[in-house]
Amino acid sequence: MKQIITYFDDEENRRDALTELFSSGIVAEEICPFGSTRSSIKIEGKRTVSYIALVGAILGLFLATLLIWWTSSVDYPVDAGGKPDFSIAASLPVLFEISVLFAALGIFTYFIIKIITKKRGRNIIKGLNEMMLISPYLLHITRLDDEKVEKAAEILEKTKACGYEVYVE
Amino acid sequence: MIFITALLAAFTGVLMIILTIDTGLGLWGLNSSVSWGFAITNFVYWIGIGHAGTLISAILFLMRQDWRSAFHRSAEAMTVFAIICAAVYPVIHTGRPWFAIYWMFPFPTRNAVWPNFSSPLMWDFFAIITYLLVSIMFWYLGMIPDLAILRGRIFGRVKKKFYRILSLGWLGTKGQWKIYRHSYLLLAGLATPLVVSVHSIVSFDFAVSVVPGWHSTLFPPYFVAGAIFSGCAMVVILAIVSRNYLGLEELITTDHFEKLNKIILAGSLMIAYSYVIELFDAFVYAGGETKLQLMDRMTTAWPLFTLMLVGNILLPQLFWSGKMRRSIPAMLFISIGVNIGMWLERYLIVISSQNRAFMAASWNSYMPTLVEWLILIGSFGIFLSLYIIFLKWIPIVSVYEGLMNK
Numbered sequence: 001m002k003q004i005i006t007y008f009d010d011e012e013n014r015r016d017a018l019t020e021l022f023s024s025g026i027v028a029e030e031i032c033p034f035g036s037t038r039s040s041i042k043i044e045g046k047r048t049v050s051y052i053a054l055v056g057a058i059l060g061l062f063l064a065t066l067l068i069w070w071t072s073s074v075d076y077p078v079d080a081g082g083k084p085d086f087s088i089a090a091s092l093p094v095l096f097e098i099s100v101l102f103a104a105l106g107i108f109t110y111f112i113i114k115i116i117t118k119k120r121g122r123n124i125i126k127g128l129n130e131m132m133l134i135s136p137y138l139l140h141i142t143r144l145d146d147e148k149v150e151k152a153a154e155i156l157e158k159t160k161a162c163g164y165e166v167y168v169e
Numbered sequence: 170m171i172f173i174t175a176l177l178a179a180f181t182g183v184l185m186i187i188l189t190i191d192t193g194l195g196l197w198g199l200n201s202s203v204s205w206g207f208a209i210t211n212f213v214y215w216i217g218i219g220h221a222g223t224l225i226s227a228i229l230f231l232m233r234q235d236w237r238s239a240f241h242r243s244a245e246a247m248t249v250f251a252i253i254c255a256a257v258y259p260v261i262h263t264g265r266p267w268f269a270i271y272w273m274f275p276f277p278t279r280n281a282v283w284p285n286f287s288s289p290l291m292w293d294f295f296a297i298i299t300y301l302l303v304s305i306m307f308w309y310l311g312m313i314p315d316l317a318i319l320r321g322r323i324f325g326r327v328k329k330k331f332y333r334i335l336s337l338g339w340l341g342t343k344g345q346w347k348i349y350r351h352s353y354l355l356l357a358g359l360a361t362p363l364v365v366s367v368h369s370i371v372s373f374d375f376a377v378s379v380v381p382g383w384h385s386t387l388f389p390p391y392f393v394a395g396a397i398f399s400g401c402a403m404v405v406i407l408a409i410v411s412r413n414y415l416g417l418e419e420l421i422t423t424d425h426f427e428k429l430n431k432i433i434l435a436g437s438l439m440i441a442y443s444y445v446i447e448l449f450d451a452f453v454y455a456g457g458e459t460k461l462q463l464m465d466r467m468t469t470a471w472p473l474f475t476l477m478l479v480g481n482i483l484l485p486q487l488f489w490s491g492k493m494r495r496s497i498p499a500m501l502f503i504s505i506g507v508n509i510g511m512w513l514e515r516y517l518i519v520i521s522s523q524n525r526a527f528m529a530a531s532w533n534s535y536m537p538t539l540v541e542w543l544i545l546i547g548s549f550g551i552f553l554s555l556y557i558i559f560l561k562w563i564p565i566v567s568v569y570e571g572l573m574n575k
Binding site: 047083110116128140 | 277281282283284285286287291292295296298299302303306307310313314317318320321322337338339340341342343344345346348349351352355356359360362363366370373568569
């Protein structure tokens with residue numbers, strides 16, 4: 001299988017190329033090294049990361065409650081002037097902090113895993129890094145056989161791609 | 170030159186910390202009444218400085234204030250470095266820091282006693298650890314796209330490798346941006362309540378005690394407002410220095426400073442309101458020891474009290490003038506004044522309440538020793554050294570956000 005990295009002069013040409021490539025059944029992904037305008041990348045789709053934050057917060061709350069309750073009521077209860085061994089009110093600051101910490105750790109871990117696990121060939125990263133210096137409007141076209149490479153090249157020429165390189169996966 | 174001076178100060182501070190640990194707390198000016206002294210004053214001051222980072226970064230991000238891009242990176246770095254400086258104090262203040270792990274971490278001592286989770290000192294420990302870790306995650310996440318940009322543009326094997334490892338193979342695909350935006354937004358949402366909670370919890374160290382001058386429900390909002398106020402002033406100082414040092418006049422403009430100075434002005438008014446309420450509480454409601462304690466703060470320690478009022482209340486009023494809000498020398502002078510004022514406020518709260526407690530027999534005076542002063546100077550040295558290293562390696566203004574906003 002082959003891959004193509006290509007770059008454009010502006011966002012519009014890239015969008016045209018992307019539309020044509022998709023309609024021809026070719027898989028391509030936009031590369032936006034400097035981010036993109038807010039309108040083009042909306043917060044949409046499955047909010048997995050939100051659920052992970054929620055699960056992290058609930059897990060943190062549960063573990064912190066368990067720890068405080070077990071240490072102060074079961075393992076070593078201390079009678080301090082008749083005060084209760086375990087009190088939710090006195091534990092609230094710790095419960096809150098641990099819940100927030102676990103939620104944040106969940107988000108961060110999920111993000112790192114998602115970024116690291118999607119491996120790309122070293123030559124692809126090198127090629128992308130070089131093209132980024134020329135233009136911020138890049139396209140990464142993947143899963144191409146010889147026939148699709150020709151078709152993609154044709155589309156790229158038609159949509160005014162400034163240049164492209166073909167890599168073997 | 171600044172870096173070498175900062176390193177020297179940091180080295181002296183570390184040396185004094187080692188000396189304190191080796192010799193004992195007898196080297197400090199502490200006594201049976203004033204047991205918290207300089208160390209806790211500096212701890213509260215540094216934690217306060219660490220607050221503006223998350224305020225500027227997270228809260229302004231949630232409010233879609235694009236001007237934050239001029240300050241947020243350096244403010245986040247400031248937060249992390251300030252918390253590192255703050256965290257040193259409670260540990261060395263224990264006198265025997267090698268036992269601190271038994272006292273703080275949920276780890277049973279040799280008598281099988283667990284830490285007391287109902288103690289504000291334990292709340293403090295969890296609050297600071299959480300704030301430090303969340304601030305580091307938020308800071309790092311915000312830097313990843315810029316680290317990837319640098320990876321492709323930097324020369325030199327060591328630097329290239331450094332940026333390659335830290336950028337985690339970030340390319341900026343649409344999928345990556347989507348996860349990035351989700352994660353950044355959620356982390357900002359989680360960091361925002363931490364701004365309020367951490368300094369509120371620090372204030373509980375004081376407020377839940379029965380010491381006159383501390384035992385007040387005013388303390389949580391008073392501390393949070395003060396923290397944001399002093400933190401923003403520190404951001405102004407650091408931004409002016411970095412702007413001149415790196416020639417970033419076009420990226421960090423006077424418009425940006427003006428907006429930050431308005432926050433400082435608002436902070437000053439909140440602090441003024443807190444002072445009035447504190448007086449009202451002491452003279453009208455609490456009376457007795459609290460009143461005497463406050464009177465003592467205003468009379469015995471009047472030079473410090475006056476200087477505090479000048480730094481925190483009078484000087485920031487100059488920001489009512491648009492000309493002052495846009496003048497770099499004026500804002501530098503005012504911000505330094507605010508930081509001195511806020512440090513004095515913590516000093517007066519910690520020291521004057523302890524040396525004039527309930528029993529006249531236990532009244533005592535406190536004078537910090539040279540070792541304590543050198544540790545304070547050392548913490549500024551550590552802070553500045555870390556900040557200068559950060560300036561050398563990481564873009565202090567977010568590159569991708571700048572380009573995106575254009």
